Amino acid sequence: MFKLFSAWCFVLVGIITLFACGSGDLKKAKKITLQEEIQVDSTKGAEIVYSDSTKVKAKLKAPLLLYFKTKDPYYEMPKGIDVVFYDEQLKPTSTVISDYAIRRENQKTVELRNNVVAKNSEGKTFKSDELFWDENTKKFHSNKVVTIITDQATISGTSFWALEDFSYYEIKQGAGPIQFNTGLDGEGENSPQ
Template sequence: MLSRISFFLFIGVCGFFLSACNSDLNSAKPIDLNENVQVETTKGAEIIYSDSTKVKAKLKAPILLHFKAAKPYYEMPKGIDVVFYDENLKPTSTVTSDYAIRREHEKTIELRRNVVAKNMKGETFKSEELFWDENTKKFYSNQVVSINTGQATISGTSFWALEDFSYYEIKQGSGPIQFNADLDSTATATP
């Protein structure tokens, strides 16, 4: 008697799991096996970004994978090192990360893990995520960022910056604030 109950219980449990698996399989998106994605691999890649024949940035990557798909993209699994230049070819900022991916159609680069950016003022920006929008020439992140100004460290929940990091805005920032000593001594801060 006990073995019959165990048998029916086993059949019921198997039926439950099979029906659960079936509904998941039905909702899964089909994979297009006909698309033949070609991947080109480049070691020691160096890419120069220019605008109207003027060099704007130089990107170096130990490994560059170019996926030639319907939506082509470049993956840099060993990270990147980017230097941005002004119109006189003087460096204005640098950005490094342990991983990057560039989406060709969107003209964006997503940087992940140990992202560090530096501007010519000596300020250092650190985050685990940073996006570079080539169209707007801005960087942004929705992850925690810390900025070392040389005098203090400021942190925030997200931020955006111009391409050369000369101007940036932080959301929900915290850290010490220094006031200019030349300000009128009668000025007061209001909460």
């Protein structure tokens, strides 16, 4: 009787072990199958035109564009991008370049990373390691250090937002030297004669 009970326990433990291992392997197999089902389209030398009501708003160029066809599709540009924004008369208003970008299709947002440089039509330059473009609000923002370079100042701040054409922007905790058009001896353009 004891031998029969021991044999039965041994068989039961073996069956439980087999099912436990089998279900883990099934989960792994399902994960692998799901990963294999993701389709990726690849385009070299891509150029994308963004328009609104048949009016061109921006042109994006990317040396390599990967399109991931998932439930939440996205474009990845691992070799960087170059974007030009236009006004109503197709005059360039700003440019943005970065070493890496990812666009989330459903959210209509673009994340720019690594050596992000934007310039507006006034010649102001905006630099950061990270910048987000929200196509819905038509604004850029960053929670990382941003440096703004103008003719008269170089200012850095902890966070930042700007209109799409960078004509208006706000920077938090900005600091840096400002250069005025007057000399130290008071002989500038606004000094009394």
